[in-house]
Amino acid sequence: MQRREFLKLSSAVASTALLGGGLTACSEPAEWQKMMTEAPAKITPTVCNICFWSCAAQVHTRGSRLWKITGNPTDSHSEGRLCTRGTGGVGAYADPNRLLKPLLRVSKGGSQSLEPVSWDDALDFIGQRMTKIATEYGPEHFAAMVHGAGAQHFLHLARAYGTDSVAEPAFAQCRGARDTGYFLTFGQGLASPEQTDMENARCVVLIGTHIGENLHNSQVRTFTDAVRNDAHIIVVDPRFSVAASKAHHWLPIRPGTDIALMLAWMNVILAERRFDAAYISTNTVGFDELAAHVAPFTPEWAYGETGITPVQIRETARLMAMAAPACVFHPGRHAAWWGDDTQRARAMAILSGLLGIWGQKGGYYLPEKVDVPSYPAPPYPTPRTSWRDLTLKQFPLAGAPVTNVVLEHSIGKDAFYKGLLVYETNLPMTIPNGAQQLAQAAQALDLIVAIDVQPSEITGFADVVLPECSYLERYDGLRNDAEREPSVAVRTPALRPLGDSKPGWWIAKQIGTRLNLDAFFPWNDYKEVIDWQLNQLGLSLLELEKTGVHYFPRKTPVYCDPGTIPRLATPSGKIELFSATLQETGFDPLPRYTPPKTPPSGYYHLNYGRAPQHSFSRTQNNPVLYQLMPENVVWIHPLVAAQFEISNGSYVRLLNQDGIVSNKVRVRVTERTRPDSVWLAHGFGHEARGLVLAYGRGANDAALMTRILYDPIMGSTGMRGNFVTFRKELAV
Amino acid sequence: MREEVLASVLANPRVEPHLAIWGWQIATYLFLGGLAAGLLVFSGWAVATRRVGRAPFAANRAPLIGLVVLAIGMGTLFLDLERKINVWRFYTHLNPTSPMSWGAWILIVVFPVFALLALAGLPDGFPRLASKLRELPVIGKSLVAPLIGMSGVIRGPLAIVGIGLGVALGIYTGVLLSGFNARPFWHSALLGPLFLVSGLSTGAALLILGAATAEERHLFSRIDLGLIIVEMALVFLFLIDMLNGDALQQHSVFLVLGGDATELFWIGFIGLGLAVPLTLETAMWQRSTALIAGVASVLVLVGGFLLRDVMVTTGQQTSWTSFHNQFNASLLAKLRTDGENPNGRF
Amino acid sequence: MTHYAMVIDTRTCIGCTDCVDACRMENNVPEGLCYDWVVEVTTGRYPDLKTEFRSERCNHCSHATCVEACPTGASQYWNGSNIVVVDATKCTGCKACIAACPYDARLIMQPQGYIGKCTFCVQRVQYGMDPACVAVCPAHAMHFGLLDDPTSNVSMLLAERKNYTLHPETGNQPNVFYLR
Known part of the structure; x- marks a missing residue:
């Protein structure tokens, strides 16, 4: 018998219906008639948590009834307009399957189940196990995987406990490679929100990123500003994405050949001398090496790799150069693709450097954040073994813990990690092939804690499941992002926590108490922390509970003077077109193109991406968002559909190169994809039975990613190297 | 290539994917309304043209039967209402552009005329009922008896009014549908005459079934034969009209020319409901037999219902819009607890 | 007559369906039902394609x-305007x-x-606010205003840009306009 069975929480364990609409008498007026005379609703400020864009928002309640959530009009992220998912945040509160009680894994007569227990029982259990790990092995043998606004509470807990192994999928599964590439070139990664000055750009280049389906609020707004301004939009995507439909130039590239295209762009810009020579000589290093490197990569050469005609490559390169410096390359967010992702980001950064757009209007503006002091607490103990000791041997330039490295070191009796805490990230569907690794790790780990709002897949692996309340029912740390206008925004509870669910800060503090870490939590309510921090800034929580957001004047300019660049944090202090750091660590100092694997006959590239209605795998059970998109569909080109005799609207299963078969998924036959690729929205195909709406809907792309292409530089888990074919589903 | 899909899911029950807002209730109502109209016209005609002796059933008994038929029809109309408590609202408003409104008011006028004609026919048609009514306590002597007497006096003018109202009622059942520009298959002025003639034909068929004498049966057999021929012509013209209509109409008519409703329309309505009775009644031109005339009449009645049913059902499936959900719209039934009670908010 | 119109810019509409979402929340639309929807129309053949999104209602x-x-x-016009509403007490x-x-x-x-x-969110329009769908559109692709006023944003947009309505041949004189 397995040490831990993957438990599929039934809805009986999770909560049942929350709000019931009563029958109304038939002579009642219509809803709109009632609303004509209704008194204004109560408004509570919050920060949206459906994605990490963290738009400041306002929660409208009438008594204990949640009516709607709208954007905070003074907020620069939302400008009073939440996206589809943020508007659907109502469903995050009203999800009928929310976790409302702590659960503890118990074995009864040979079978395991998660049974409701009291908070004390659950927390004491965690306290005992964590104390045992700390005394037997040392606290650094405990790891945490976190995501989202509440992550800081558990990062704090972990550091206070004595471990720095706190990994976020946001690094190795998402932005890590991109930020490493930009860091190596400009001495810093790109911010989130990205500092793309699209509203002032004359040319916007999107390489694989699909703004539109990708509904990050202010980014959509500034992208459509660029469309309104008649800026040249260049979209490189194997799929005719929404952005591509707005573009003047859609380059339907062969998957995996982005670097070839970018090398050819550099080739054109250098060959035609379409750059500012003075700027290059003052502000960059390694130009000559770059020129020599890209000389052979002509558009004619790239045509053979990318399928983009030399005419298109030249035309688009010239457009960029003519628009420069008001030309912005959106770096994308999810950048874990082909295993050469840092180099891919480097190519984008080098193009940005060549065109001199850093710190320029219409390029990358210079973001600034508010200096919010930390609440006084003792210094963290230094762990005897850091995550770096485990990671850098494998991935020398990893700037943050790599989730997969943590997981690999959790597998087996002799594994380094003995315990794992997972906060608000659904690892089985987030990490490619993550479910299998977790199942292996679960056999040996002494403790797995999952903290979540809903009974997602990760809870099935846990010993203890702690129910967090939704973001609408809690305080969290101040939003303080580096951006155009520095601001802080506050999340305050608009509703009482449902059932026994509790805020993340409370959970962290309670675990801390059981580990004798009270000194690190010298407050009773997290409100005190927020209020103290705001006081240091000359504000108060009372004030922010009215306004929600506060802006501060900039201390530094948002752009630098034309033709200049601020001092960069690279070793040379300049833009490193040629990276000595990469050379010293044994990697290519200039981006090298490696031809991608081509799919076997009858197989197709598995491309995946976002849908505007959903965030990751976290919102499929949200009844409001389910209504808009209840399942994902697989996009298949008509020629392929005809070849396999698959009809539009029918259901198929996807079969990958290693024989993994997906759940059934509906087919959309469309011209909007390359014939050699299929496309799938990520986050569907849930296997957790507790998610009653989402269970069994659509196909899970993460499960089909059995071939992971690690980036040797920083450990990013490339997910694009998988191929699928079709199995017809007869019974629908 | 043109691909048109919905980016959101449209799954409003009975609106999408195919309108099925009106079911058997409305088809039955239109059928019974037409039948009642036919009975009213023929009974009025029998009285007005002094054929009470030659067509006693039509003159004396048909009005009461028609009254019951119409009441049942209005009952099915009521069954179709989604908000029955507001039914009285039909009579606090007259919307001159709404056939439905006109129909409601026509019914209000038809009822008393029908009732008075029925009372006038009562002493001869249903003598036992008449005497029972006269002997009712309190109202028997004071109200019913004088009413029967009065209705007998004004029977002639009442019959002429009845013919007019019957024609209006019959046409209205068609205009109710043809007034909808939004449904291409209904949008033909021929629907009014077609439904009127069909109503008259079904009325005649019921009179054949109830005929008091062989002479009366033969009279209405011959009348019905003529009506069937006219109805066939009108159906033919309707199809021509659709085939030569706009693109939406051309497309919609294929629902009965190869589409879902083809069998019901051609075999059911045209074949059994028109062609077979036509043949039978032609054969009986010289001399009718009760059995064969009865069979023909039942078929005419069945055909009359099928005409309404096919028109109501098929017409709704034709629309200016064509929405295609890319996601499986039936998945939303989970939210609505299978479409029965979509009111609960979460 | 107070003549309201909605103008939707298909050039910037990204088909995110936020309008549907905001409408359902604002108007407490029961689960599984909606008052508006988004149509996606793709024409052409790969790689020569055109995709247009239309928020419809x-x-x-x-x-x-x-x-x-x-x-x-x-079913009636609200307050002398072209906003069509249904009075449930009469329906x-x-x-x-x-x-x-x-x-x-x-x-x-x-x-x-x-x-x-x-209802064009008449409960909001009575106070001079935009309907919820217009107010939420993250792409700023939707506009609402008075056609009677030649200086309103909808009048100006319709004067400046090529536009169309859905099925004008019905004779219904629709008032939701789409900018090309």
Whole structure:
């Protein structure tokens, strides 16, 4: 018998219906008639948590009834307009399957189940196990995987406990490679929100990123500003994405050949001398090496790799150069693709450097954040073994813990990690092939804690499941992002926590108490922390509970003077077109193109991406968002559909190169994809039975990613190297 | 290539994917309304043209039967209402552009005329009922008896009014549908005459079934034969009209020319409901037999219902819009607890 | 007559369906039902393609066949404008208006049984606010205002840009305009 069975929480364990609409008498007026005379609703400020864009928002309640959530009009992220998912945040509160009680894994007569227990029982259990790990092995043998606004509470807990192994999928599964590439070139990664000055750009280049389906609020707004301004939009995507439909130039590239295209762009810009020579000589290093490197990569050469005609490559390169410096390359967010992702980001950064757009209007503006002091607490103990000791041997330039490295070191009796805490990230569907690794790790780990709002897949692996309340029912740390206008925004509870669910800060503090870490939590309510921090800034929580957001004047300019660049944090202090750091660590100092694997006959590239209605795998059970998109569909080109005799609207299963078969998924036959690729929205195909709406809907792309292409530089888990074919589903 | 899909899911029950807002209730109502109209016209005609002796059933008994038929029809109309408590609202408003409104008011006028004609026919048609009514306590002597007497006096003018109202009622059942520009298959002025003639034909068929004498049966057999021929012509013209209509109409008519409703329309309505009775009644031109005339009449009645049913059902499936959900719209039934009670908010 | 119009820019609409979402929340639309929807139209052949998104709803027609078809006066123009609303206290649920709507924009509210539809968020419009769908659009692709006023943003947009309405040949004179 397995040490831990993957438990599929039934809805009986999770909560049942929350709000019931009563029958109304038939002579009642219509809803709109009632609303004509209704008194204004109560408004509570919050920060949206459906994605990490963290738009400041306002929660409208009438008594204990949640009516709607709208954007905070003074907020620069939302400008009073939440996206589809943020508007659907109502469903995050009203999800009928929310976790409302702590659960503890118990074995009864040979079978395991998660049974409701009291908070004390659950927390004491965690306290005992964590104390045992700390005394037997040392606290650094405990790891945490976190995501989202509440992550800081558990990062704090972990550091206070004595471990720095706190990994976020946001690094190795998402932005890590991109930020490493930009860091190596400009001495810093790109911010989130990205500092793309699209509203002032004359040319916007999107390489694989699909703004539109990708509904990050202010980014959509500034992208459509660029469309309104008649800026040249260049979209490189194997799929005719929404952005591509707005573009003047859609380059339907062969998957995996982005670097070839970018090398050819550099080739054109250098060959035609379409750059500012003075700027290059003052502000960059390694130009000559770059020129020599890209000389052979002509558009004619790239045509053979990318399928983009030399005419298109030249035309688009010239457009960029003519628009420069008001030309912005959106770096994308999810950048874990082909295993050469840092180099891919480097190519984008080098193009940005060549065109001199850093710190320029219409390029990358210079973001600034508010200096919010930390609440006084003792210094963290230094762990005897850091995550770096485990990671850098494998991935020398990893700037943050790599989730997969943590997981690999959790597998087996002799594994380094003995315990794992997972906060608000659904690892089985987030990490490619993550479910299998977790199942292996679960056999040996002494403790797995999952903290979540809903009974997602990760809870099935846990010993203890702690129910967090939704973001609408809690305080969290101040939003303080580096951006155009520095601001802080506050999340305050608009509703009482449902059932026994509790805020993340409370959970962290309670675990801390059981580990004798009270000194690190010298407050009773997290409100005190927020209020103290705001006081240091000359504000108060009372004030922010009215306004929600506060802006501060900039201390530094948002752009630098034309033709200049601020001092960069690279070793040379300049833009490193040629990276000595990469050379010293044994990697290519200039981006090298490696031809991608081509799919076997009858197989197709598995491309995946976002849908505007959903965030990751976290919102499929949200009844409001389910209504808009209840399942994902697989996009298949008509020629392929005809070849396999698959009809539009029918259901198929996807079969990958290693024989993994997906759940059934509906087919959309469309011209909007390359014939050699299929496309799938990520986050569907849930296997957790507790998610009653989402269970069994659509196909899970993460499960089909059995071939992971690690980036040797920083450990990013490339997910694009998988191929699928079709199995017809007869019974629908 | 043109691909048109919905980016959101449209799954409003009975609106999408195919309108099925009106079911058997409305088809039955239109059928019974037409039948009642036919009975009213023929009974009025029998009285007005002094054929009470030659067509006693039509003159004396048909009005009461028609009254019951119409009441049942209005009952099915009521069954179709989604908000029955507001039914009285039909009579606090007259919307001159709404056939439905006109129909409601026509019914209000038809009822008393029908009732008075029925009372006038009562002493001869249903003598036992008449005497029972006269002997009712309190109202028997004071109200019913004088009413029967009065209705007998004004029977002639009442019959002429009845013919007019019957024609209006019959046409209205068609205009109710043809007034909808939004449904291409209904949008033909021929629907009014077609439904009127069909109503008259079904009325005649019921009179054949109830005929008091062989002479009366033969009279209405011959009348019905003529009506069937006219109805066939009108159906033919309707199809021509659709085939030569706009693109939406051309497309919609294929629902009965190869589409879902083809069998019901051609075999059911045209074949059994028109062609077979036509043949039978032609054969009986010289001399009718009760059995064969009865069979023909039942078929005419069945055909009359099928005409309404096919028109109501098929017409709704034709629309200016064509929405295609890319996601499986039936998945939303989970939210609505299978479409029965979509009111609960979460 | 106060003549309201909605103008939707298909050039910037990204088809995110936020309008549908905001409408459902604002108007407490029951689960599984909606007053508006988003159509995606793709023409051409790979790689020469064009995709257009259209947020669709009741067109609040100046010549509304649904109002004409209503036997009880429940379907009516609001306050002398072209905003078509249904007074549920008068509605019998006869569904004549559903049959009469060429845009299939109406639906039966169950179990109350009255006919539901987009109201242009008249509860907001009465205070001079935009409908919820317009107010939420993250792409700023939707506009709302008075056609009577030549200086309103909708009038100016319609004067400047090529535009179309859906099925004008119905004669219904729809008032939701799409900019090309």
